[in-house]
Every structure is written in C-alpha cells, then in structure tokens.
Amino acid sequence: MARSRELxxxxxxxxxxxxxxxxxxxxxxxxxxxxxxxxxxSAPETLAAIAAKHGLATAQFAQAVSCIKSGAFYAYxxxxxxxxxxxxxxxxxxxxxxxxxxxFVAHIAAVWYEESHPARPVIAAAFGDGDR
Numbered sequence: 001m002a003r004s005r006e007l008x009x010x011x012x013x014x015x016x017x018x019x020x021x022x023x024x025x026x027x028x029x030x031x032x033x034x035x036x037x038x039x040x041x042s043a044p045e046t047l048a049a050i051a052a053k054h055g056l057a058t059a060q061f062a063q064a065v066s067c068i069k070s071g072a073f074y075a076y077x078x079x080x081x082x083x084x085x086x087x088x089x090x091x092x093x094x095x096x097x098x099x100x101x102x103x104f105v106a107h108i109a110a111v112w113y114e115e116s117h118p119a120r121p122v123i124a125a126a127f128g129d130g131d132r
Contacts, residue, residue: 034071086099
C-alpha cells in the first residue's frame with residue numbers, strides 16, 4: 001500500500017508548483033497538510049524554510065481553523081499580494097476580505113467561498129488564476 005503513495009519526480013513537481021510558482025503573478029499558493037506529509041513525504045517546516053530562502057512568507061493552519069479538511073500550508077509573496085489587494089480595494093471591501101496580506105491569507109484559509117461570491121475573483125487572482 002505504501003508504494004501507491006510514492007511519487008516520481010514529475011508528480012512531485014506538479015504538486016509543488018502550487019508553491020514554487022508563487023511570486024509577482026501568483027502571490028499565493030497552498031497545499032493541504034495531508035498532501036505534504038503523505039505524498040511529498042515532507043514537513044511544512046521544510047517547505048517554510050525553502051520558501052523563506054525565496055523571500056516568501058508562510059503560514060500553516062491546523063484542521064480546526066482551516067476550510068481544508070487536513071489543514072493547509074500557504075506560501076505567499078507579501079508585497080505582490082499587498083499590491084493586488086490595494087489595486088482591488090473596492091472589491092476586497094465589498095467582498096468582506098481583509099486588505100492586509102497576512103490577514104487575507106488567514107481569512108482565505110478559514111473561509112471557503114462559493115463560485116458566485118464577490119470574493120472569488122480576488123481570491124482567484126491571488127492564486128494566479130484571474131485577471132488583475
């Protein structure tokens with residue numbers, strides 16, 4: 001059974017892209033803690049150290065405070081995220097999202113928004129999935 005969880009390098013790279021592509025055009029990335037531990041066979045602390053070397057901020061949220069079933073690890077480019085939030089300040093306020101990058105990450109870690117919610121375009125842009 002353990003063999004089915006072993007990933008080749010390409011599969012690992014695909015999973016890690018959520019974090020390794022974080023930068024000015026993708027200010028936020030995350031992975032569920034389960035994925036990090038079971039499939040990547042790593043620890044959030046290891047990923048946090050790597051992210052810090054690239055100038056990224058990180059945050060880990062336990063299952064009890066995360067909308068992700070196992071909890072989640074986030075890496076984010078604080079300056080790029082701050083720029084995105086300021087550029088979209090009116091939408092951010094209307095959607096009830098925080099303007100502070102650290103508070104924004106904590107908020108989106110805790111609250112899952114439906115597709116139709118006004119917060120979704122800002123969140124999608126933060127993950128590099130939308131037009132700024």
